Structures are given as C-alpha cells and as structure tokens.
Amino acid sequence: xxxxxxxxxxxTYADDQALLPIAQDRIGLFIILAIAFVxxxxxxxxxxxxxxxxxxxxxxxxxxxxxxxxxxxGQLSLGTGAFMGxxxxxxxxxxxxxxxxxxxxxxxxxxxxxxxxxxxxxxxSLRIKGLYLAITTLAAQFFLEWCFIRIGWLYNYNDSGxxxxxxxxxxxxxxxxxxxxxxxxxxxxLCVVTIMTLIAANVLRGRIGRSWMMIRDMDIAAxxxxxxxxxxxxxxxxxxxxxxxxAGALMVFFWLGSAEVEAFDINHSFLILFMVIIGGMxxxxxxxxxxxFIWVLPVILRAIPSAFDLNLLAATMEHISSIVIGVLIIFxxxxxxxxxxxxxxxxxxxxxxxxxPYAT
Amino acid sequence: MNIKKLGCSAIAFAAMAVGMPVAQAExxxxxxxxxxxxxxxAGGGIPFADGYADYFNMLNERDGGIxxxxxxxxxxxxxxxxxxxxxxxxxxxxxGALAYSPxxxxxxxxxxxxxxxxxxxxFSMGYGLSAAAIGEKFPWTFVYPTTYWxxxxxxxxxxxxxxxxxxxxxxxIYLDVGYGKxxxxxxxxxxxxxxxxxxxxxxxxxxxxxxxxxxxxxRKDRPDWMIMWGWGAMNPTAVKEAAKIRFPLDRFIxxxxxxxxxxxxxxxxxxxxxxxxxxxxIGTDFPALQDVITHVVDKGNSKVAxxxxxGNVLYNRGLFNAxxxxxxxxxxxxxxxxxxxxxADMRYGLENINLDEARLKELGLEGFTGPIxxxxxxxxxxxxxxxxxxxxxxxxxxxxxxxPMNDTVRPLLEEAAEKYISDKPEWQSQTCG
Numbered sequence: 001x002x003x004x005x006x007x008x009x010x011x012t013y014a015d016d017q018a019l020l021p022i023a024q025d026r027i028g029l030f031i032i033l034a035i036a037f038v039x040x041x042x043x044x045x046x047x048x049x050x051x052x053x054x055x056x057x058x059x060x061x062x063x064x065x066x067x068x069x070x071x072x073x074g075q076l077s078l079g080t081g082a083f084m085g086x087x088x089x090x091x092x093x094x095x096x097x098x099x100x101x102x103x104x105x106x107x108x109x110x111x112x113x114x115x116x117x118x119x120x121x122x123x124x125s126l127r128i129k130g131l132y133l134a135i136t137t138l139a140a141q142f143f144l145e146w147c148f149i150r151i152g153w154l155y156n157y158n159d160s161g162x163x164x165x166x167x168x169x170x171x172x173x174x175x176x177x178x179x180x181x182x183x184x185x186x187x188x189x190l191c192v193v194t195i196m197t198l199i200a201a202n203v204l205r206g207r208i209g210r211s212w213m214m215i216r217d218m219d220i221a222a223x224x225x226x227x228x229x230x231x232x233x234x235x236x237x238x239x240x241x242x243x244x245x246x247a248g249a250l251m252v253f254f255w256l257g258s259a260e261v262e263a264f265d266i267n268h269s270f271l272i273l274f275m276v277i278i279g280g281m282x283x284x285x286x287x288x289x290x291x292x293f294i295w296v297l298p299v300i301l302r303a304i305p306s307a308f309d310l311n312l313l314a315a316t317m318e319h320i321s322s323i324v325i326g327v328l329i330i331f332x333x334x335x336x337x338x339x340x341x342x343x344x345x346x347x348x349x350x351x352x353x354x355x356x357p358y359a360t
Numbered sequence: 361m362n363i364k365k366l367g368c369s370a371i372a373f374a375a376m377a378v379g380m381p382v383a384q385a386e387x388x389x390x391x392x393x394x395x396x397x398x399x400x401x402a403g404g405g406i407p408f409a410d411g412y413a414d415y416f417n418m419l420n421e422r423d424g425g426i427x428x429x430x431x432x433x434x435x436x437x438x439x440x441x442x443x444x445x446x447x448x449x450x451x452x453x454x455x456g457a458l459a460y461s462p463x464x465x466x467x468x469x470x471x472x473x474x475x476x477x478x479x480x481x482x483f484s485m486g487y488g489l490s491a492a493a494i495g496e497k498f499p500w501t502f503v504y505p506t507t508y509w510x511x512x513x514x515x516x517x518x519x520x521x522x523x524x525x526x527x528x529x530x531x532x533i534y535l536d537v538g539y540g541k542x543x544x545x546x547x548x549x550x551x552x553x554x555x556x557x558x559x560x561x562x563x564x565x566x567x568x569x570x571x572x573x574x575x576x577x578x579r580k581d582r583p584d585w586m587i588m589w590g591w592g593a594m595n596p597t598a599v600k601e602a603a604k605i606r607f608p609l610d611r612f613i614x615x616x617x618x619x620x621x622x623x624x625x626x627x628x629x630x631x632x633x634x635x636x637x638x639x640x641x642i643g644t645d646f647p648a649l650q651d652v653i654t655h656v657v658d659k660g661n662s663k664v665a666x667x668x669x670x671g672n673v674l675y676n677r678g679l680f681n682a683x684x685x686x687x688x689x690x691x692x693x694x695x696x697x698x699x700x701x702x703x704a705d706m707r708y709g710l711e712n713i714n715l716d717e718a719r720l721k722e723l724g725l726e727g728f729t730g731p732i733x734x735x736x737x738x739x740x741x742x743x744x745x746x747x748x749x750x751x752x753x754x755x756x757x758x759x760x761x762x763x764p765m766n767d768t769v770r771p772l773l774e775e776a777a778e779k780y781i782s783d784k785p786e787w788q789s790q791t792c793g
Contacts, residue, residue, distance in 0.1 A: 047454065051447045096783060149536060149564075159545060159776055160489060161538035162469050166783055178473040179786065256446055258469040260538050262565070263442055299447065302437075313663065314437040315397030 003351040019201055036190055041183055050182035050255075052296055056288075057186075057193045058251045059295050063275040063287035064200055065243030070273075071281035072204060073236035074216030075125050079137040080244050080272040082144035085264030086114040087245025088252040089154050092163040096156060103168040103175060107192070107249050114245020115238040117144070122237030126230060141266055148261045164258045176253045185254045192250065196243065201284055203239070212236050213282075244272075278329060280339025289340040298325055387429040387700045389689060391416060391682075392436060392452040394462055399439030401592045403622045404674055408463070409435065410664045411678025414656045415648075419686060421655040426689045429699035442466035449474070458689070458706040459483050461681055465539045475500035476790055480703040481710055483688075485681050486511070486616060486639065490542060491776035493740035495711065498777065499792040502710045504684055505639050505732050505743020508615070509773060510764035512543045512587070514745045515613050515637055516550060517762055519585050526555040531583030533574065533590070533598060536562035539617075540589045546772060553768070559583055568594040575601040586612045595623035599631045609633035616745065621672040624750045632752040637745040639729055640680040642755050644671035647724030652679070673748075673755060680729060687723075688713050711736060711792060730761045736792040742766070 003024050010016040020026045040053065066080045091110035095103065121140035125133050148154060155163050167177030174180040175188050203209050211232045214222035223229055252259040271294060279290020301321040305312040336343045350357070393412055396405035416431040425431055434455070436448035445467030449460065459481045462468040468488035475482045482501045484492070490509045492501035506514075519525050532547060534540030540562070551558045559581045561574040571594070578586070586607065588598055595618045602612050610633040614623075619636020627634075644653065649671055656662045657670055669675055692701040692709030701709070715723075715732040732741035744761040781787040 047450050051450045055443070055447075099783075159491065159542055159779075160465065160469055161541050162466070164469065164473065167786055177786075178477040256442060256470055257473060258466075260442065260466045260469070262466060262537065265565075313397075314395060314435040318398050318437040318439065 002354060003348050005352075019198075019205075033194070036194075037187075041187065046182045049186045052299055053186055054182070054189055054255045055251075055295050056291055057189045058247055058255055059272065059275060059291040060288045061193050061196060061250065062244055062247035062272045063279060063291050064197060064284060065240045065245075065247060066272050067276045067279075067281065067284070067287050068200065068204070068212075068243065069236055069240035070276055071283065071286075072209060072216060073212040073233065073240075075122070075233065075236060076130060076134040077137040077240070078134050078266070078269050078273065079121060079140035079144070081264040081266060081268035082141045083114050083118055083241045083244040084248025084251065084268070085144060085148055085261070086117050086241075087111055087248035088259060088264070089148060089163060090114065090245065091249035091253060092165070093154065093156075095166065095168060099166070103170065103253070106168075107246060107253070110249045111242040111245040114248070115242040118237045118241025118244075119234050122234050122241075125233045125237065138266075141269055145261055145265060148264065160260075162258050162260045163252060165253050168253075178257065180254075189250055189254050192246070196246065197284060200243070204284070208232075208235060208239075274329070278332060278339055280341030283339070283341035285344060286339050286341030289344070293328075293340065294325070297328075298322075301325075387425075389426060389429050389431045389458060389700070390452075390456045391431055391433050391685065392448070392455075392457045392460060393433050394438050394445055394448050394460065394467065395435045396438050396440040396463065398437060399441065401440045404592065404617070404620060405440065405463070407620075407622070407664075407669060407672055407674040408678035408681075410662060410669070411675040411680075412461075412682045413678075414652050414662050414664070414670075415679045415682035416686070417656045417661055418648075418652045421659075421661075422651055426686055427693040427699045429693075431686075438464070438467060440464050442470055446470050453478055453480060456703070458701070458703050459685055459710070461485060461685075462488070465537070465542075469538070472498070472501050473784075476787075478703075479707070481707040483681070483685060483710060485677075485684065487539070489780070491773055491780050493738070493773050494777035495735065495737045495739040495792045497781050497787070498739060499711075499790055500707060502734070502739045504710075504713070504734065504739070504741040505729060506745065506764060507740055507769075507773070508542050508589075509546045509769050510740065510743075510766065511615055511637055511745055512546055513550070513765040513769050514762040515587055515615070516554065516556075517765065518613070518747055518759065520554070527557075528584040529557040529559060529581065531559045531561060531578055531581065531586040533561040533563060533571075533578075533586060533588045535568070535589060535591050535594055536564045539591065543589060545776075546769065549772060550768070563590070563594055563598075568592060569597050571597055571601050575605055578602075578607065579605045584611065588612065588614045588618045590614060590618040594618075595620075596626040596631075599624065599627045599634050602634075603627075603630045610635060610749070613637065613747070616677075619748060619750075619755070620674045621755065622674070624755070627750075629752040631750050634750045635747050635758070636750075636755075638673060638748045638755075638757075639743060639745045640673070640676045641725070641728035642671070642673060642676065642748060642757060646726070646728055648683075648728075649676075649679070649724075651724065676728075683723065683725065684710075684713065684715070684732070687715055687719075710734065711739070713741070715741075739792075 005022045008023055062084060069075050069077050087110045090113035091106055094106045094109055124136040155161060165176050167174050167179055173184060175184055211227045214227050215232045219229055275290035275294045278293050280286030298321045301324060302317050305317055393409060395409035396402060397409060413433050416433050419426055420430050436452055438445040438448055449471055457480055460471055461483050462471050465488055468484045471482055484503055486506060490507035492498040492503050493507050547558055563571055590598055612634055614636035616637050619638055624631050653670060657667055664670055688706060688709035691712050692705040693699060695708060696705050711734050713734045717731055720726055730744045732743050734741050744763050746757055746761050747759040748755045749758045
C-alpha cells in the first residue's frame with residue numbers, strides 16, 4: 001500500500017523515463033536531501049559532521065566509483081586505494097603549482113589524472129577476466145604506492161614525505177585547511193557527492209551504462225550485438241577511477257588535512273571493496289548503505305560505553321566493535337548475499353502489497 | 361539491572377544523544393590519550409599508554425591531582441591509523457583537552473595545522489616534525505626533549521668519539537615512510553661536513569619482517585657502523601639479520617624507537633651488544649616510579665599485564681610524556697593562579713617549562729633524563745640522549761648524555777621550518793610568546 005504506484009499515470013515520455021518514476025521514491029529522496037542539506041547543518045554537532053558525515057560521504061563516493069567498475073561493468077578491482085591516492089596527489093600538485101586556480105576546478109581536474117591512470121591499468125582487462133584481473137589491479141596498487149613513496153616531486157620533497165593541505169577559499173570562505181569549519185567542508189562535499197551521484201545514476205541507465213552491464217552479463221553476446229569491449233571496458237575503468245580520484249582528493253583535502261602513503265594502502269582498497277559487497281553490487285543506494293555500515297556503525301558502537309558511563313577500556317571497545325562488525329557482515333551475507341540494497345528492494349516489494357500480500 | 365538504574369542510564373544516554381555537556385566535577389584537567397593498544401604496532405603502544413596513564417593516576421592518588429585539580433585521562437584508540445586518530449581528535453577536543461600527544465607521525469601531521477586554530481598545543485615528544493623545534497614558526501607545537509635530527513647528530517658524535525668518523529662508511533637502515541626518511545636531509549648534509557660516506561637501506565612497511573635482501577647489500581658494502589630508524593617488527597628482525605651476517609652489534613645503533621624491551625626480548629642473547637639511543641631512564645630505581653608502584657600498580661589500578669613491565673623503556677617514555685605535561689600544567693597554574701587552566705594557558709606552560717636537575721630531583725626523577733628548558737624560540741628544550749646497550753637480558757645505560765650538535769643542526773631546522781610555512785600564508789603571521 002505504501003509503495004503502490006497505482007494511480008500514478010504517466011502522460012509523457014519524459015515522465016515515463018524519469019530517474020525516479022514512482023512518487024514515493026521522489027518524496028523519500030526529497031526528505032533525505034532536506035535532512036542532509038537543511039536539518040543536519042542546523043542541528044548536528046561538529047563531531048557528527050566532521051567524523052561521521054564527512055567520512056561517510058567520501059567513502060560513499062569511492063564506493064560508487066568501485067561499484068561502477070565491479071557491480072556494473074563486472075571488472076574486479078583491488079586498486080581503489082591507489083586510484084584514490086592518484087586523485088589526492090594530483091589535487092595536491094595542481095593546487096600547489098597553481099595556487100590561484102579555484103579548488104573546484106582543481107578537484108575536477110584531479111579526477112582526470114586518476115581516470116588516465118585507471119585506463120592504463122585497465123588495459124589488461126581486455127585479455128583477462130575475474131580473479132586474474134584482480135591480480136593486475138593489485139599490481140597497480142603496489143606500483144602506485146611505490147610511486148607515492150619514491151617520487152619526491154609528488155609531495156614537493158617535503159621532509160615529512162606527506163602531502164599537507166594548504167588553505168583554499170571559495171568567495172573568501174575557507175573550504176580546505178585548518179581554518180575551514182566542519183560545516184563548510186560538509187556542505188562542499190555534500191554538493192559534490194550529490195551532483196556526482198546524480199550524474200552516475202544517469203550515465204548508468206543510459207547507453208554507456210547499458211553497454212557496461214552487457215559486458216558484465218556476457219561479453220561475447222555483447223560483442224556480437226555491436227558493443228566494442230575496448231570502449232566499454234576502458235570507459236568503465238576511466239569513469240570508475242575518476243570517481244575514486246575525486247573521492248581521494250576529497251578525503252585528503254576536506255577530511256584528513258594531510259596524508260601519508262599509508263592512507264591509500266591495500267587495506268583501504270579492501271575497505272571500499274567491503275562497502276560495495278555489503279551494500280550491494282550494481283546499486284547506487286547500496287554504496288551509501290555499505291559506507292554507512294562499514295564506517296558509521298563502528299563509530300556509533302565506540303560511542304556507546306561512554307554514553308552509558310561504562311568504564312570500558314577504549315582498546316577493548318575497539319576489539320568488541322571489530323567482532324560485532326565481523327559478525328554482522330557474516331550475518332548479512334548469509335541472509336542476503338546480494339547486499340543491503342537487495343534487502344531494501346525486498347522491503348519495498350513487501351511494502352507495495354502490504355498489508356494484503358496476496359492481493360496483487 | 362533494576363528499573364531505576366535502567367532509567368538513569370537511559371537519561372544519561374538521552375543527554376549524550378542531544379549533545380548536552382555532562383557536568384563534570386569542578387577543577388579537572390582533561391588529558392586525552394591517543395593510544396594504539398590494537399593494530400600492528402600494539403606491542404609498542406601498550407607500555408607507552410600504560411606509563412602515561414599510570415603517572416597521572418599516581419599524581420591523583422598521591423597529591424590529589426596537580427595543584428588541587430584532578431587529572432582526567434581519557435583514552436581513545438587509534439590503532440596507529442591516521443583516520444581514526446583524526447576522529448579521536450575531533451571527539452575529544454570539545455571536552456576541554458589541554459594538550460595532544462599524537463604518537464604517530466601521520467596523526468601529528470594531521471593535527472599540527474589544527475593546533476593554532478583550535479588553540480590546543482601538540483606535544484610530540486621527540487617525534488613528528490623536527491622543524492617544530494623552531495618555536496617562532498610553530499608556537500603551538502612542542503618536541504621536547506630533542507628532535508630526530510638532533511638525535512642523529514648525537515649518534516654521529518658517539519661514533520666520532522669511538523674511533524673517529526672521518527673516512528668511515530655509515531650504513532643507514534630505515535623504515536621507508538615519513539618517519540624513517542625524516543633524518544635523511546641531515547645525514548646527507550653532515551656527511552659532507554664530517555667527512556663520512558653514507559649507504560642507505562630502505563625497508564618497506566611490507567618487508568619489515570623480510571629484510572634479507574637489504575642485509576645482503578650490507579654484507580657487500582661492509583659499512584663500519586650501522587644506524588637504524590626502525591619501528592615495530594622491523595627492529596628485532598634487523599638485529600637478528602645483523603647477527604646472522606656477523607655484523608658487530610656494538611657498531612649497530614638504533615634510534616629511540618628502535619630500542620625497547622619488546623624489540624630485544626624477541627632477539628634475546630643473540631642481540632647482545634646492540635646499542636640504542638634513549639632519553640628516558642631505564643628501570644624502576646627512581647622515587648617517582650616507586651610512587652607509581654605503591655599508589656597505582658600495587659593497588660591494581662594499572663593496566664600493565666605484570667609488575668615487571670613497569671620501568672621498561674617504552675613504559676618510562678610514556679611516563680616521561682606525562683611528567684612533562686604535568687610540569688607544564690604547574691607552570692601554567694602558577695602563572696594564572698587558577699587550578700583549572702585552559703589549553704591556551706597550557707601552551708604558556710609548555711613554552712616556559714624548566715626541568716632542571718634540581719626540579720627533576722624534586723620530582724623523584726634524578727638522572728632519569730637531561731634537563732629541559734623551553735623558551736619562545738626553542739621548543740626542543742636542549743635535551744640530549746644517552747646510549748643504552750642490550751646485555752642479552754636487559755638494557756644498560758652505557759654513556760652519559762651526549763649533547764647534540766645544536767650549532768650545526770639549528771640552522772637546518774630553521775631552514776626546514778621556513779620551508780614548511782612558505783606555502784601557508786596564515787602561518788606566517790603567528791609567533792610565540
């Protein structure tokens with residue numbers, strides 16, 4: 001009943017092809033956006049914005065990047081961390097070489113470098129598939145990490161070997177660096193993530209996205225039907241790496257403030273991979289759910305003992321939170337191997353017929 | 361749990377949920393402790409965190425706090441991970457944190473730029489950015505008792521006084537991250553002025569326990585001395601490899617993160633003769649440590665696994681970290697006349713710290729470390745390191761304090777500080793005092 005689309009008539013093709021054809025979805029999205037853009041900035045504490053919402057949005061964007069490649073184009077990748085690193089280092093180099101360039105332009109350009117590197121490391125995908133491809137992307141991960149350590153030019157030969165974010169302003173308001181308030185940084189990231197998600201949603205349901213899905217489902221059939229695997233696979237790598245690169249730049253510039261190579265190591269790649277698997281492959285909603293599950297849940301778990309005045313050692317809580325998250329991952333994967341997004345989909349189906357499940 | 365308790369905790373939870381500050385007893389000093397009791401470096405993080413917490417607990421038990429104000433130590437677990445460290449910083453800074461000891465170079469680098477904005481001093485004791493020793497450029501960052509660069513100069517002085525350094529070949533084996541690479545500029549510049557040759561052996565984080573390839577190079581190059589900037593599992597592995605190729609261990613010197621009990625217990629007798637720099641005393645033969653044992657450890661209020669862990673190298677270093685902070689609180693209290701100081705007062709306290717021999721004796725730490733005297737321009741405090749040697753079972757102090765080559769290092773530090781702030785316009789106007 002709640003999700004019933006009965007009575008919603010489409011009278012134009014545009015209506016029929018809308019991104020969210022069902023009114024309930026549109027209302028739901030509107031409420032979420034209203035909370036994100038209005039309620040949170042007004043009521044949330046600085047800690048909530050800077051340590052929960054900002055990382056959540058950054059990881060969601062990175063998960064979207066990986067999901068495009070893995071969930072939609074079917075190419076397994078373990079190099080997400082390194083591609084994020086390329087974006088971050090490119091952003092750093094660009095903004096230190098051209099300090100007057102707007103940070104928005106720098107951010108969008110840094111994704112281009114990441115996309116180019118992604119295409120190069122995507123080339124083997126034309127010949128190899130599945131786990132073997134995962135190994136070549138692993139090579140990308142290690143090679144790029146090596147570059148970040150060895151090539152001093154990338155971090156301007158800093159004694160610390162780390163990239164440090166300078167202050168950049170938009171219309172006189174500091175958006176990066178220590179002076180930027182969590183609220184400004186949050187709003188900036190929120191705008192970027194919203195727009196990029198919207199673009200991804202439209203690309204994925206268009207011609208390009210469909211060609212990726214055809215390659216994923218059966219590459220030979222896709223080829224016979226006129227899809228060029230070269231274009232489809234490499235464009236998927238480029239698109240995905242672009243998103244990861246921008247997410248990496250956002251991570252360093254709008255969240256951490258500085259980064260060493262370790263911020264982009266293989267564990268980071270795995271973290272994003274888990275978000276995609278838990279959230280659901282081939283679903284944009286799933287990216288946000290996965291990011292929330294993997295990043296936000298532990299933060300909340302860690303905050304529980306202090307809220308109840310329990311005198312638990314911080315390290316004990318860290319162990320407990322790892323255990324709880326691990327158990328939940330196993331639980332969810334057994335209950336629904338297709339991820340949280342699939343659970344949400346089933347929920348929607350149920351809500352459609354609720355409370356009369358047999359009266360379809 | 362009865363209904364009343366449940367109700368209370370529900371109210372407490374609700375209070376937390378809406379972000380209401382939970383009322384604390386008056387006059388407390390809040391000291392956040394960013395620990396890494398979990399993760400790959402937990403072996404070093406646990407004793408450090410224990411020493412830090414135990415000293416403050418001892419002050420609470422013995423003296424009722426500092427100047428009448430109780431010290432509240434809140435641990436936040438980082439697992440040596442920068443992202444979690446930043447989260448810990450954000451989570452604790454609003455509670456009135458007086459100073460941060462970030463403990464990892466990555467977290468230090470993330471927090472240092474925030475310090476002047478949030479007005480909370482960063483005390484990275486002997487690690488982090490060496491350039492932060494220049495107080496005029498880094499008013500909110502302190503690196504007592506000495507920096508990586510000065511420590512390296514002390515080690516080189518030790519080599520020089522043991523058979524001369526001119527014309528010798530020095531091998532430098534280091535963890536290939538920001539921390540390990542930090543002394544390289546100084547090493548290169550001193551090799552010219554002091555006339556020695558340098559051979560560098562980087563060890564990647566993933567190769568920490570698999571160093572045979574680099575030690576093969578060491579065997580080929582035959583350096584006269586080896587210096588190590590290592591950490592975690594890298595240290596015991598390196599000492600074992602050195603012993604395996606029969607490199608004379610009394611010519612192998614680790615820095616102060618490469619000379620803990622945890623590192624060498626794993627090596628045991630095979631590591632006999634290995635040297636390491638240190639700046640905090642070894643063992644429990646100090647009145648202050650005896651007080652810690654009486655007031656905290658014996659009462660079961662310490663988190664140490666066994667009483668034997670008290671007094672080991674990293675425990676004492678964590679304790680020394682707390683000693684410096686406590687002394688800074690006292691200086692700040694004397695200036696403001698109030699017990700509950702602010703983090704800005706804390707900065708004044710850290711800057712005007714004066715731990716001379718007499719004061720160290722009063723604190724029950726005579727001979728524990730060298731005197732430290734801070735000033736507006738000197739956030740390093742002119743400290744010094746001594747050498748300790750592993751006798752197969754325990755560390756022994758084998759030299760007196762070795763003064764660093766301040767006159768050589770200081771201009772280089774100033775240059776590095778200048779470079780650090782050159783692309784940060786908002787830093788150029790700030791100064792100490």
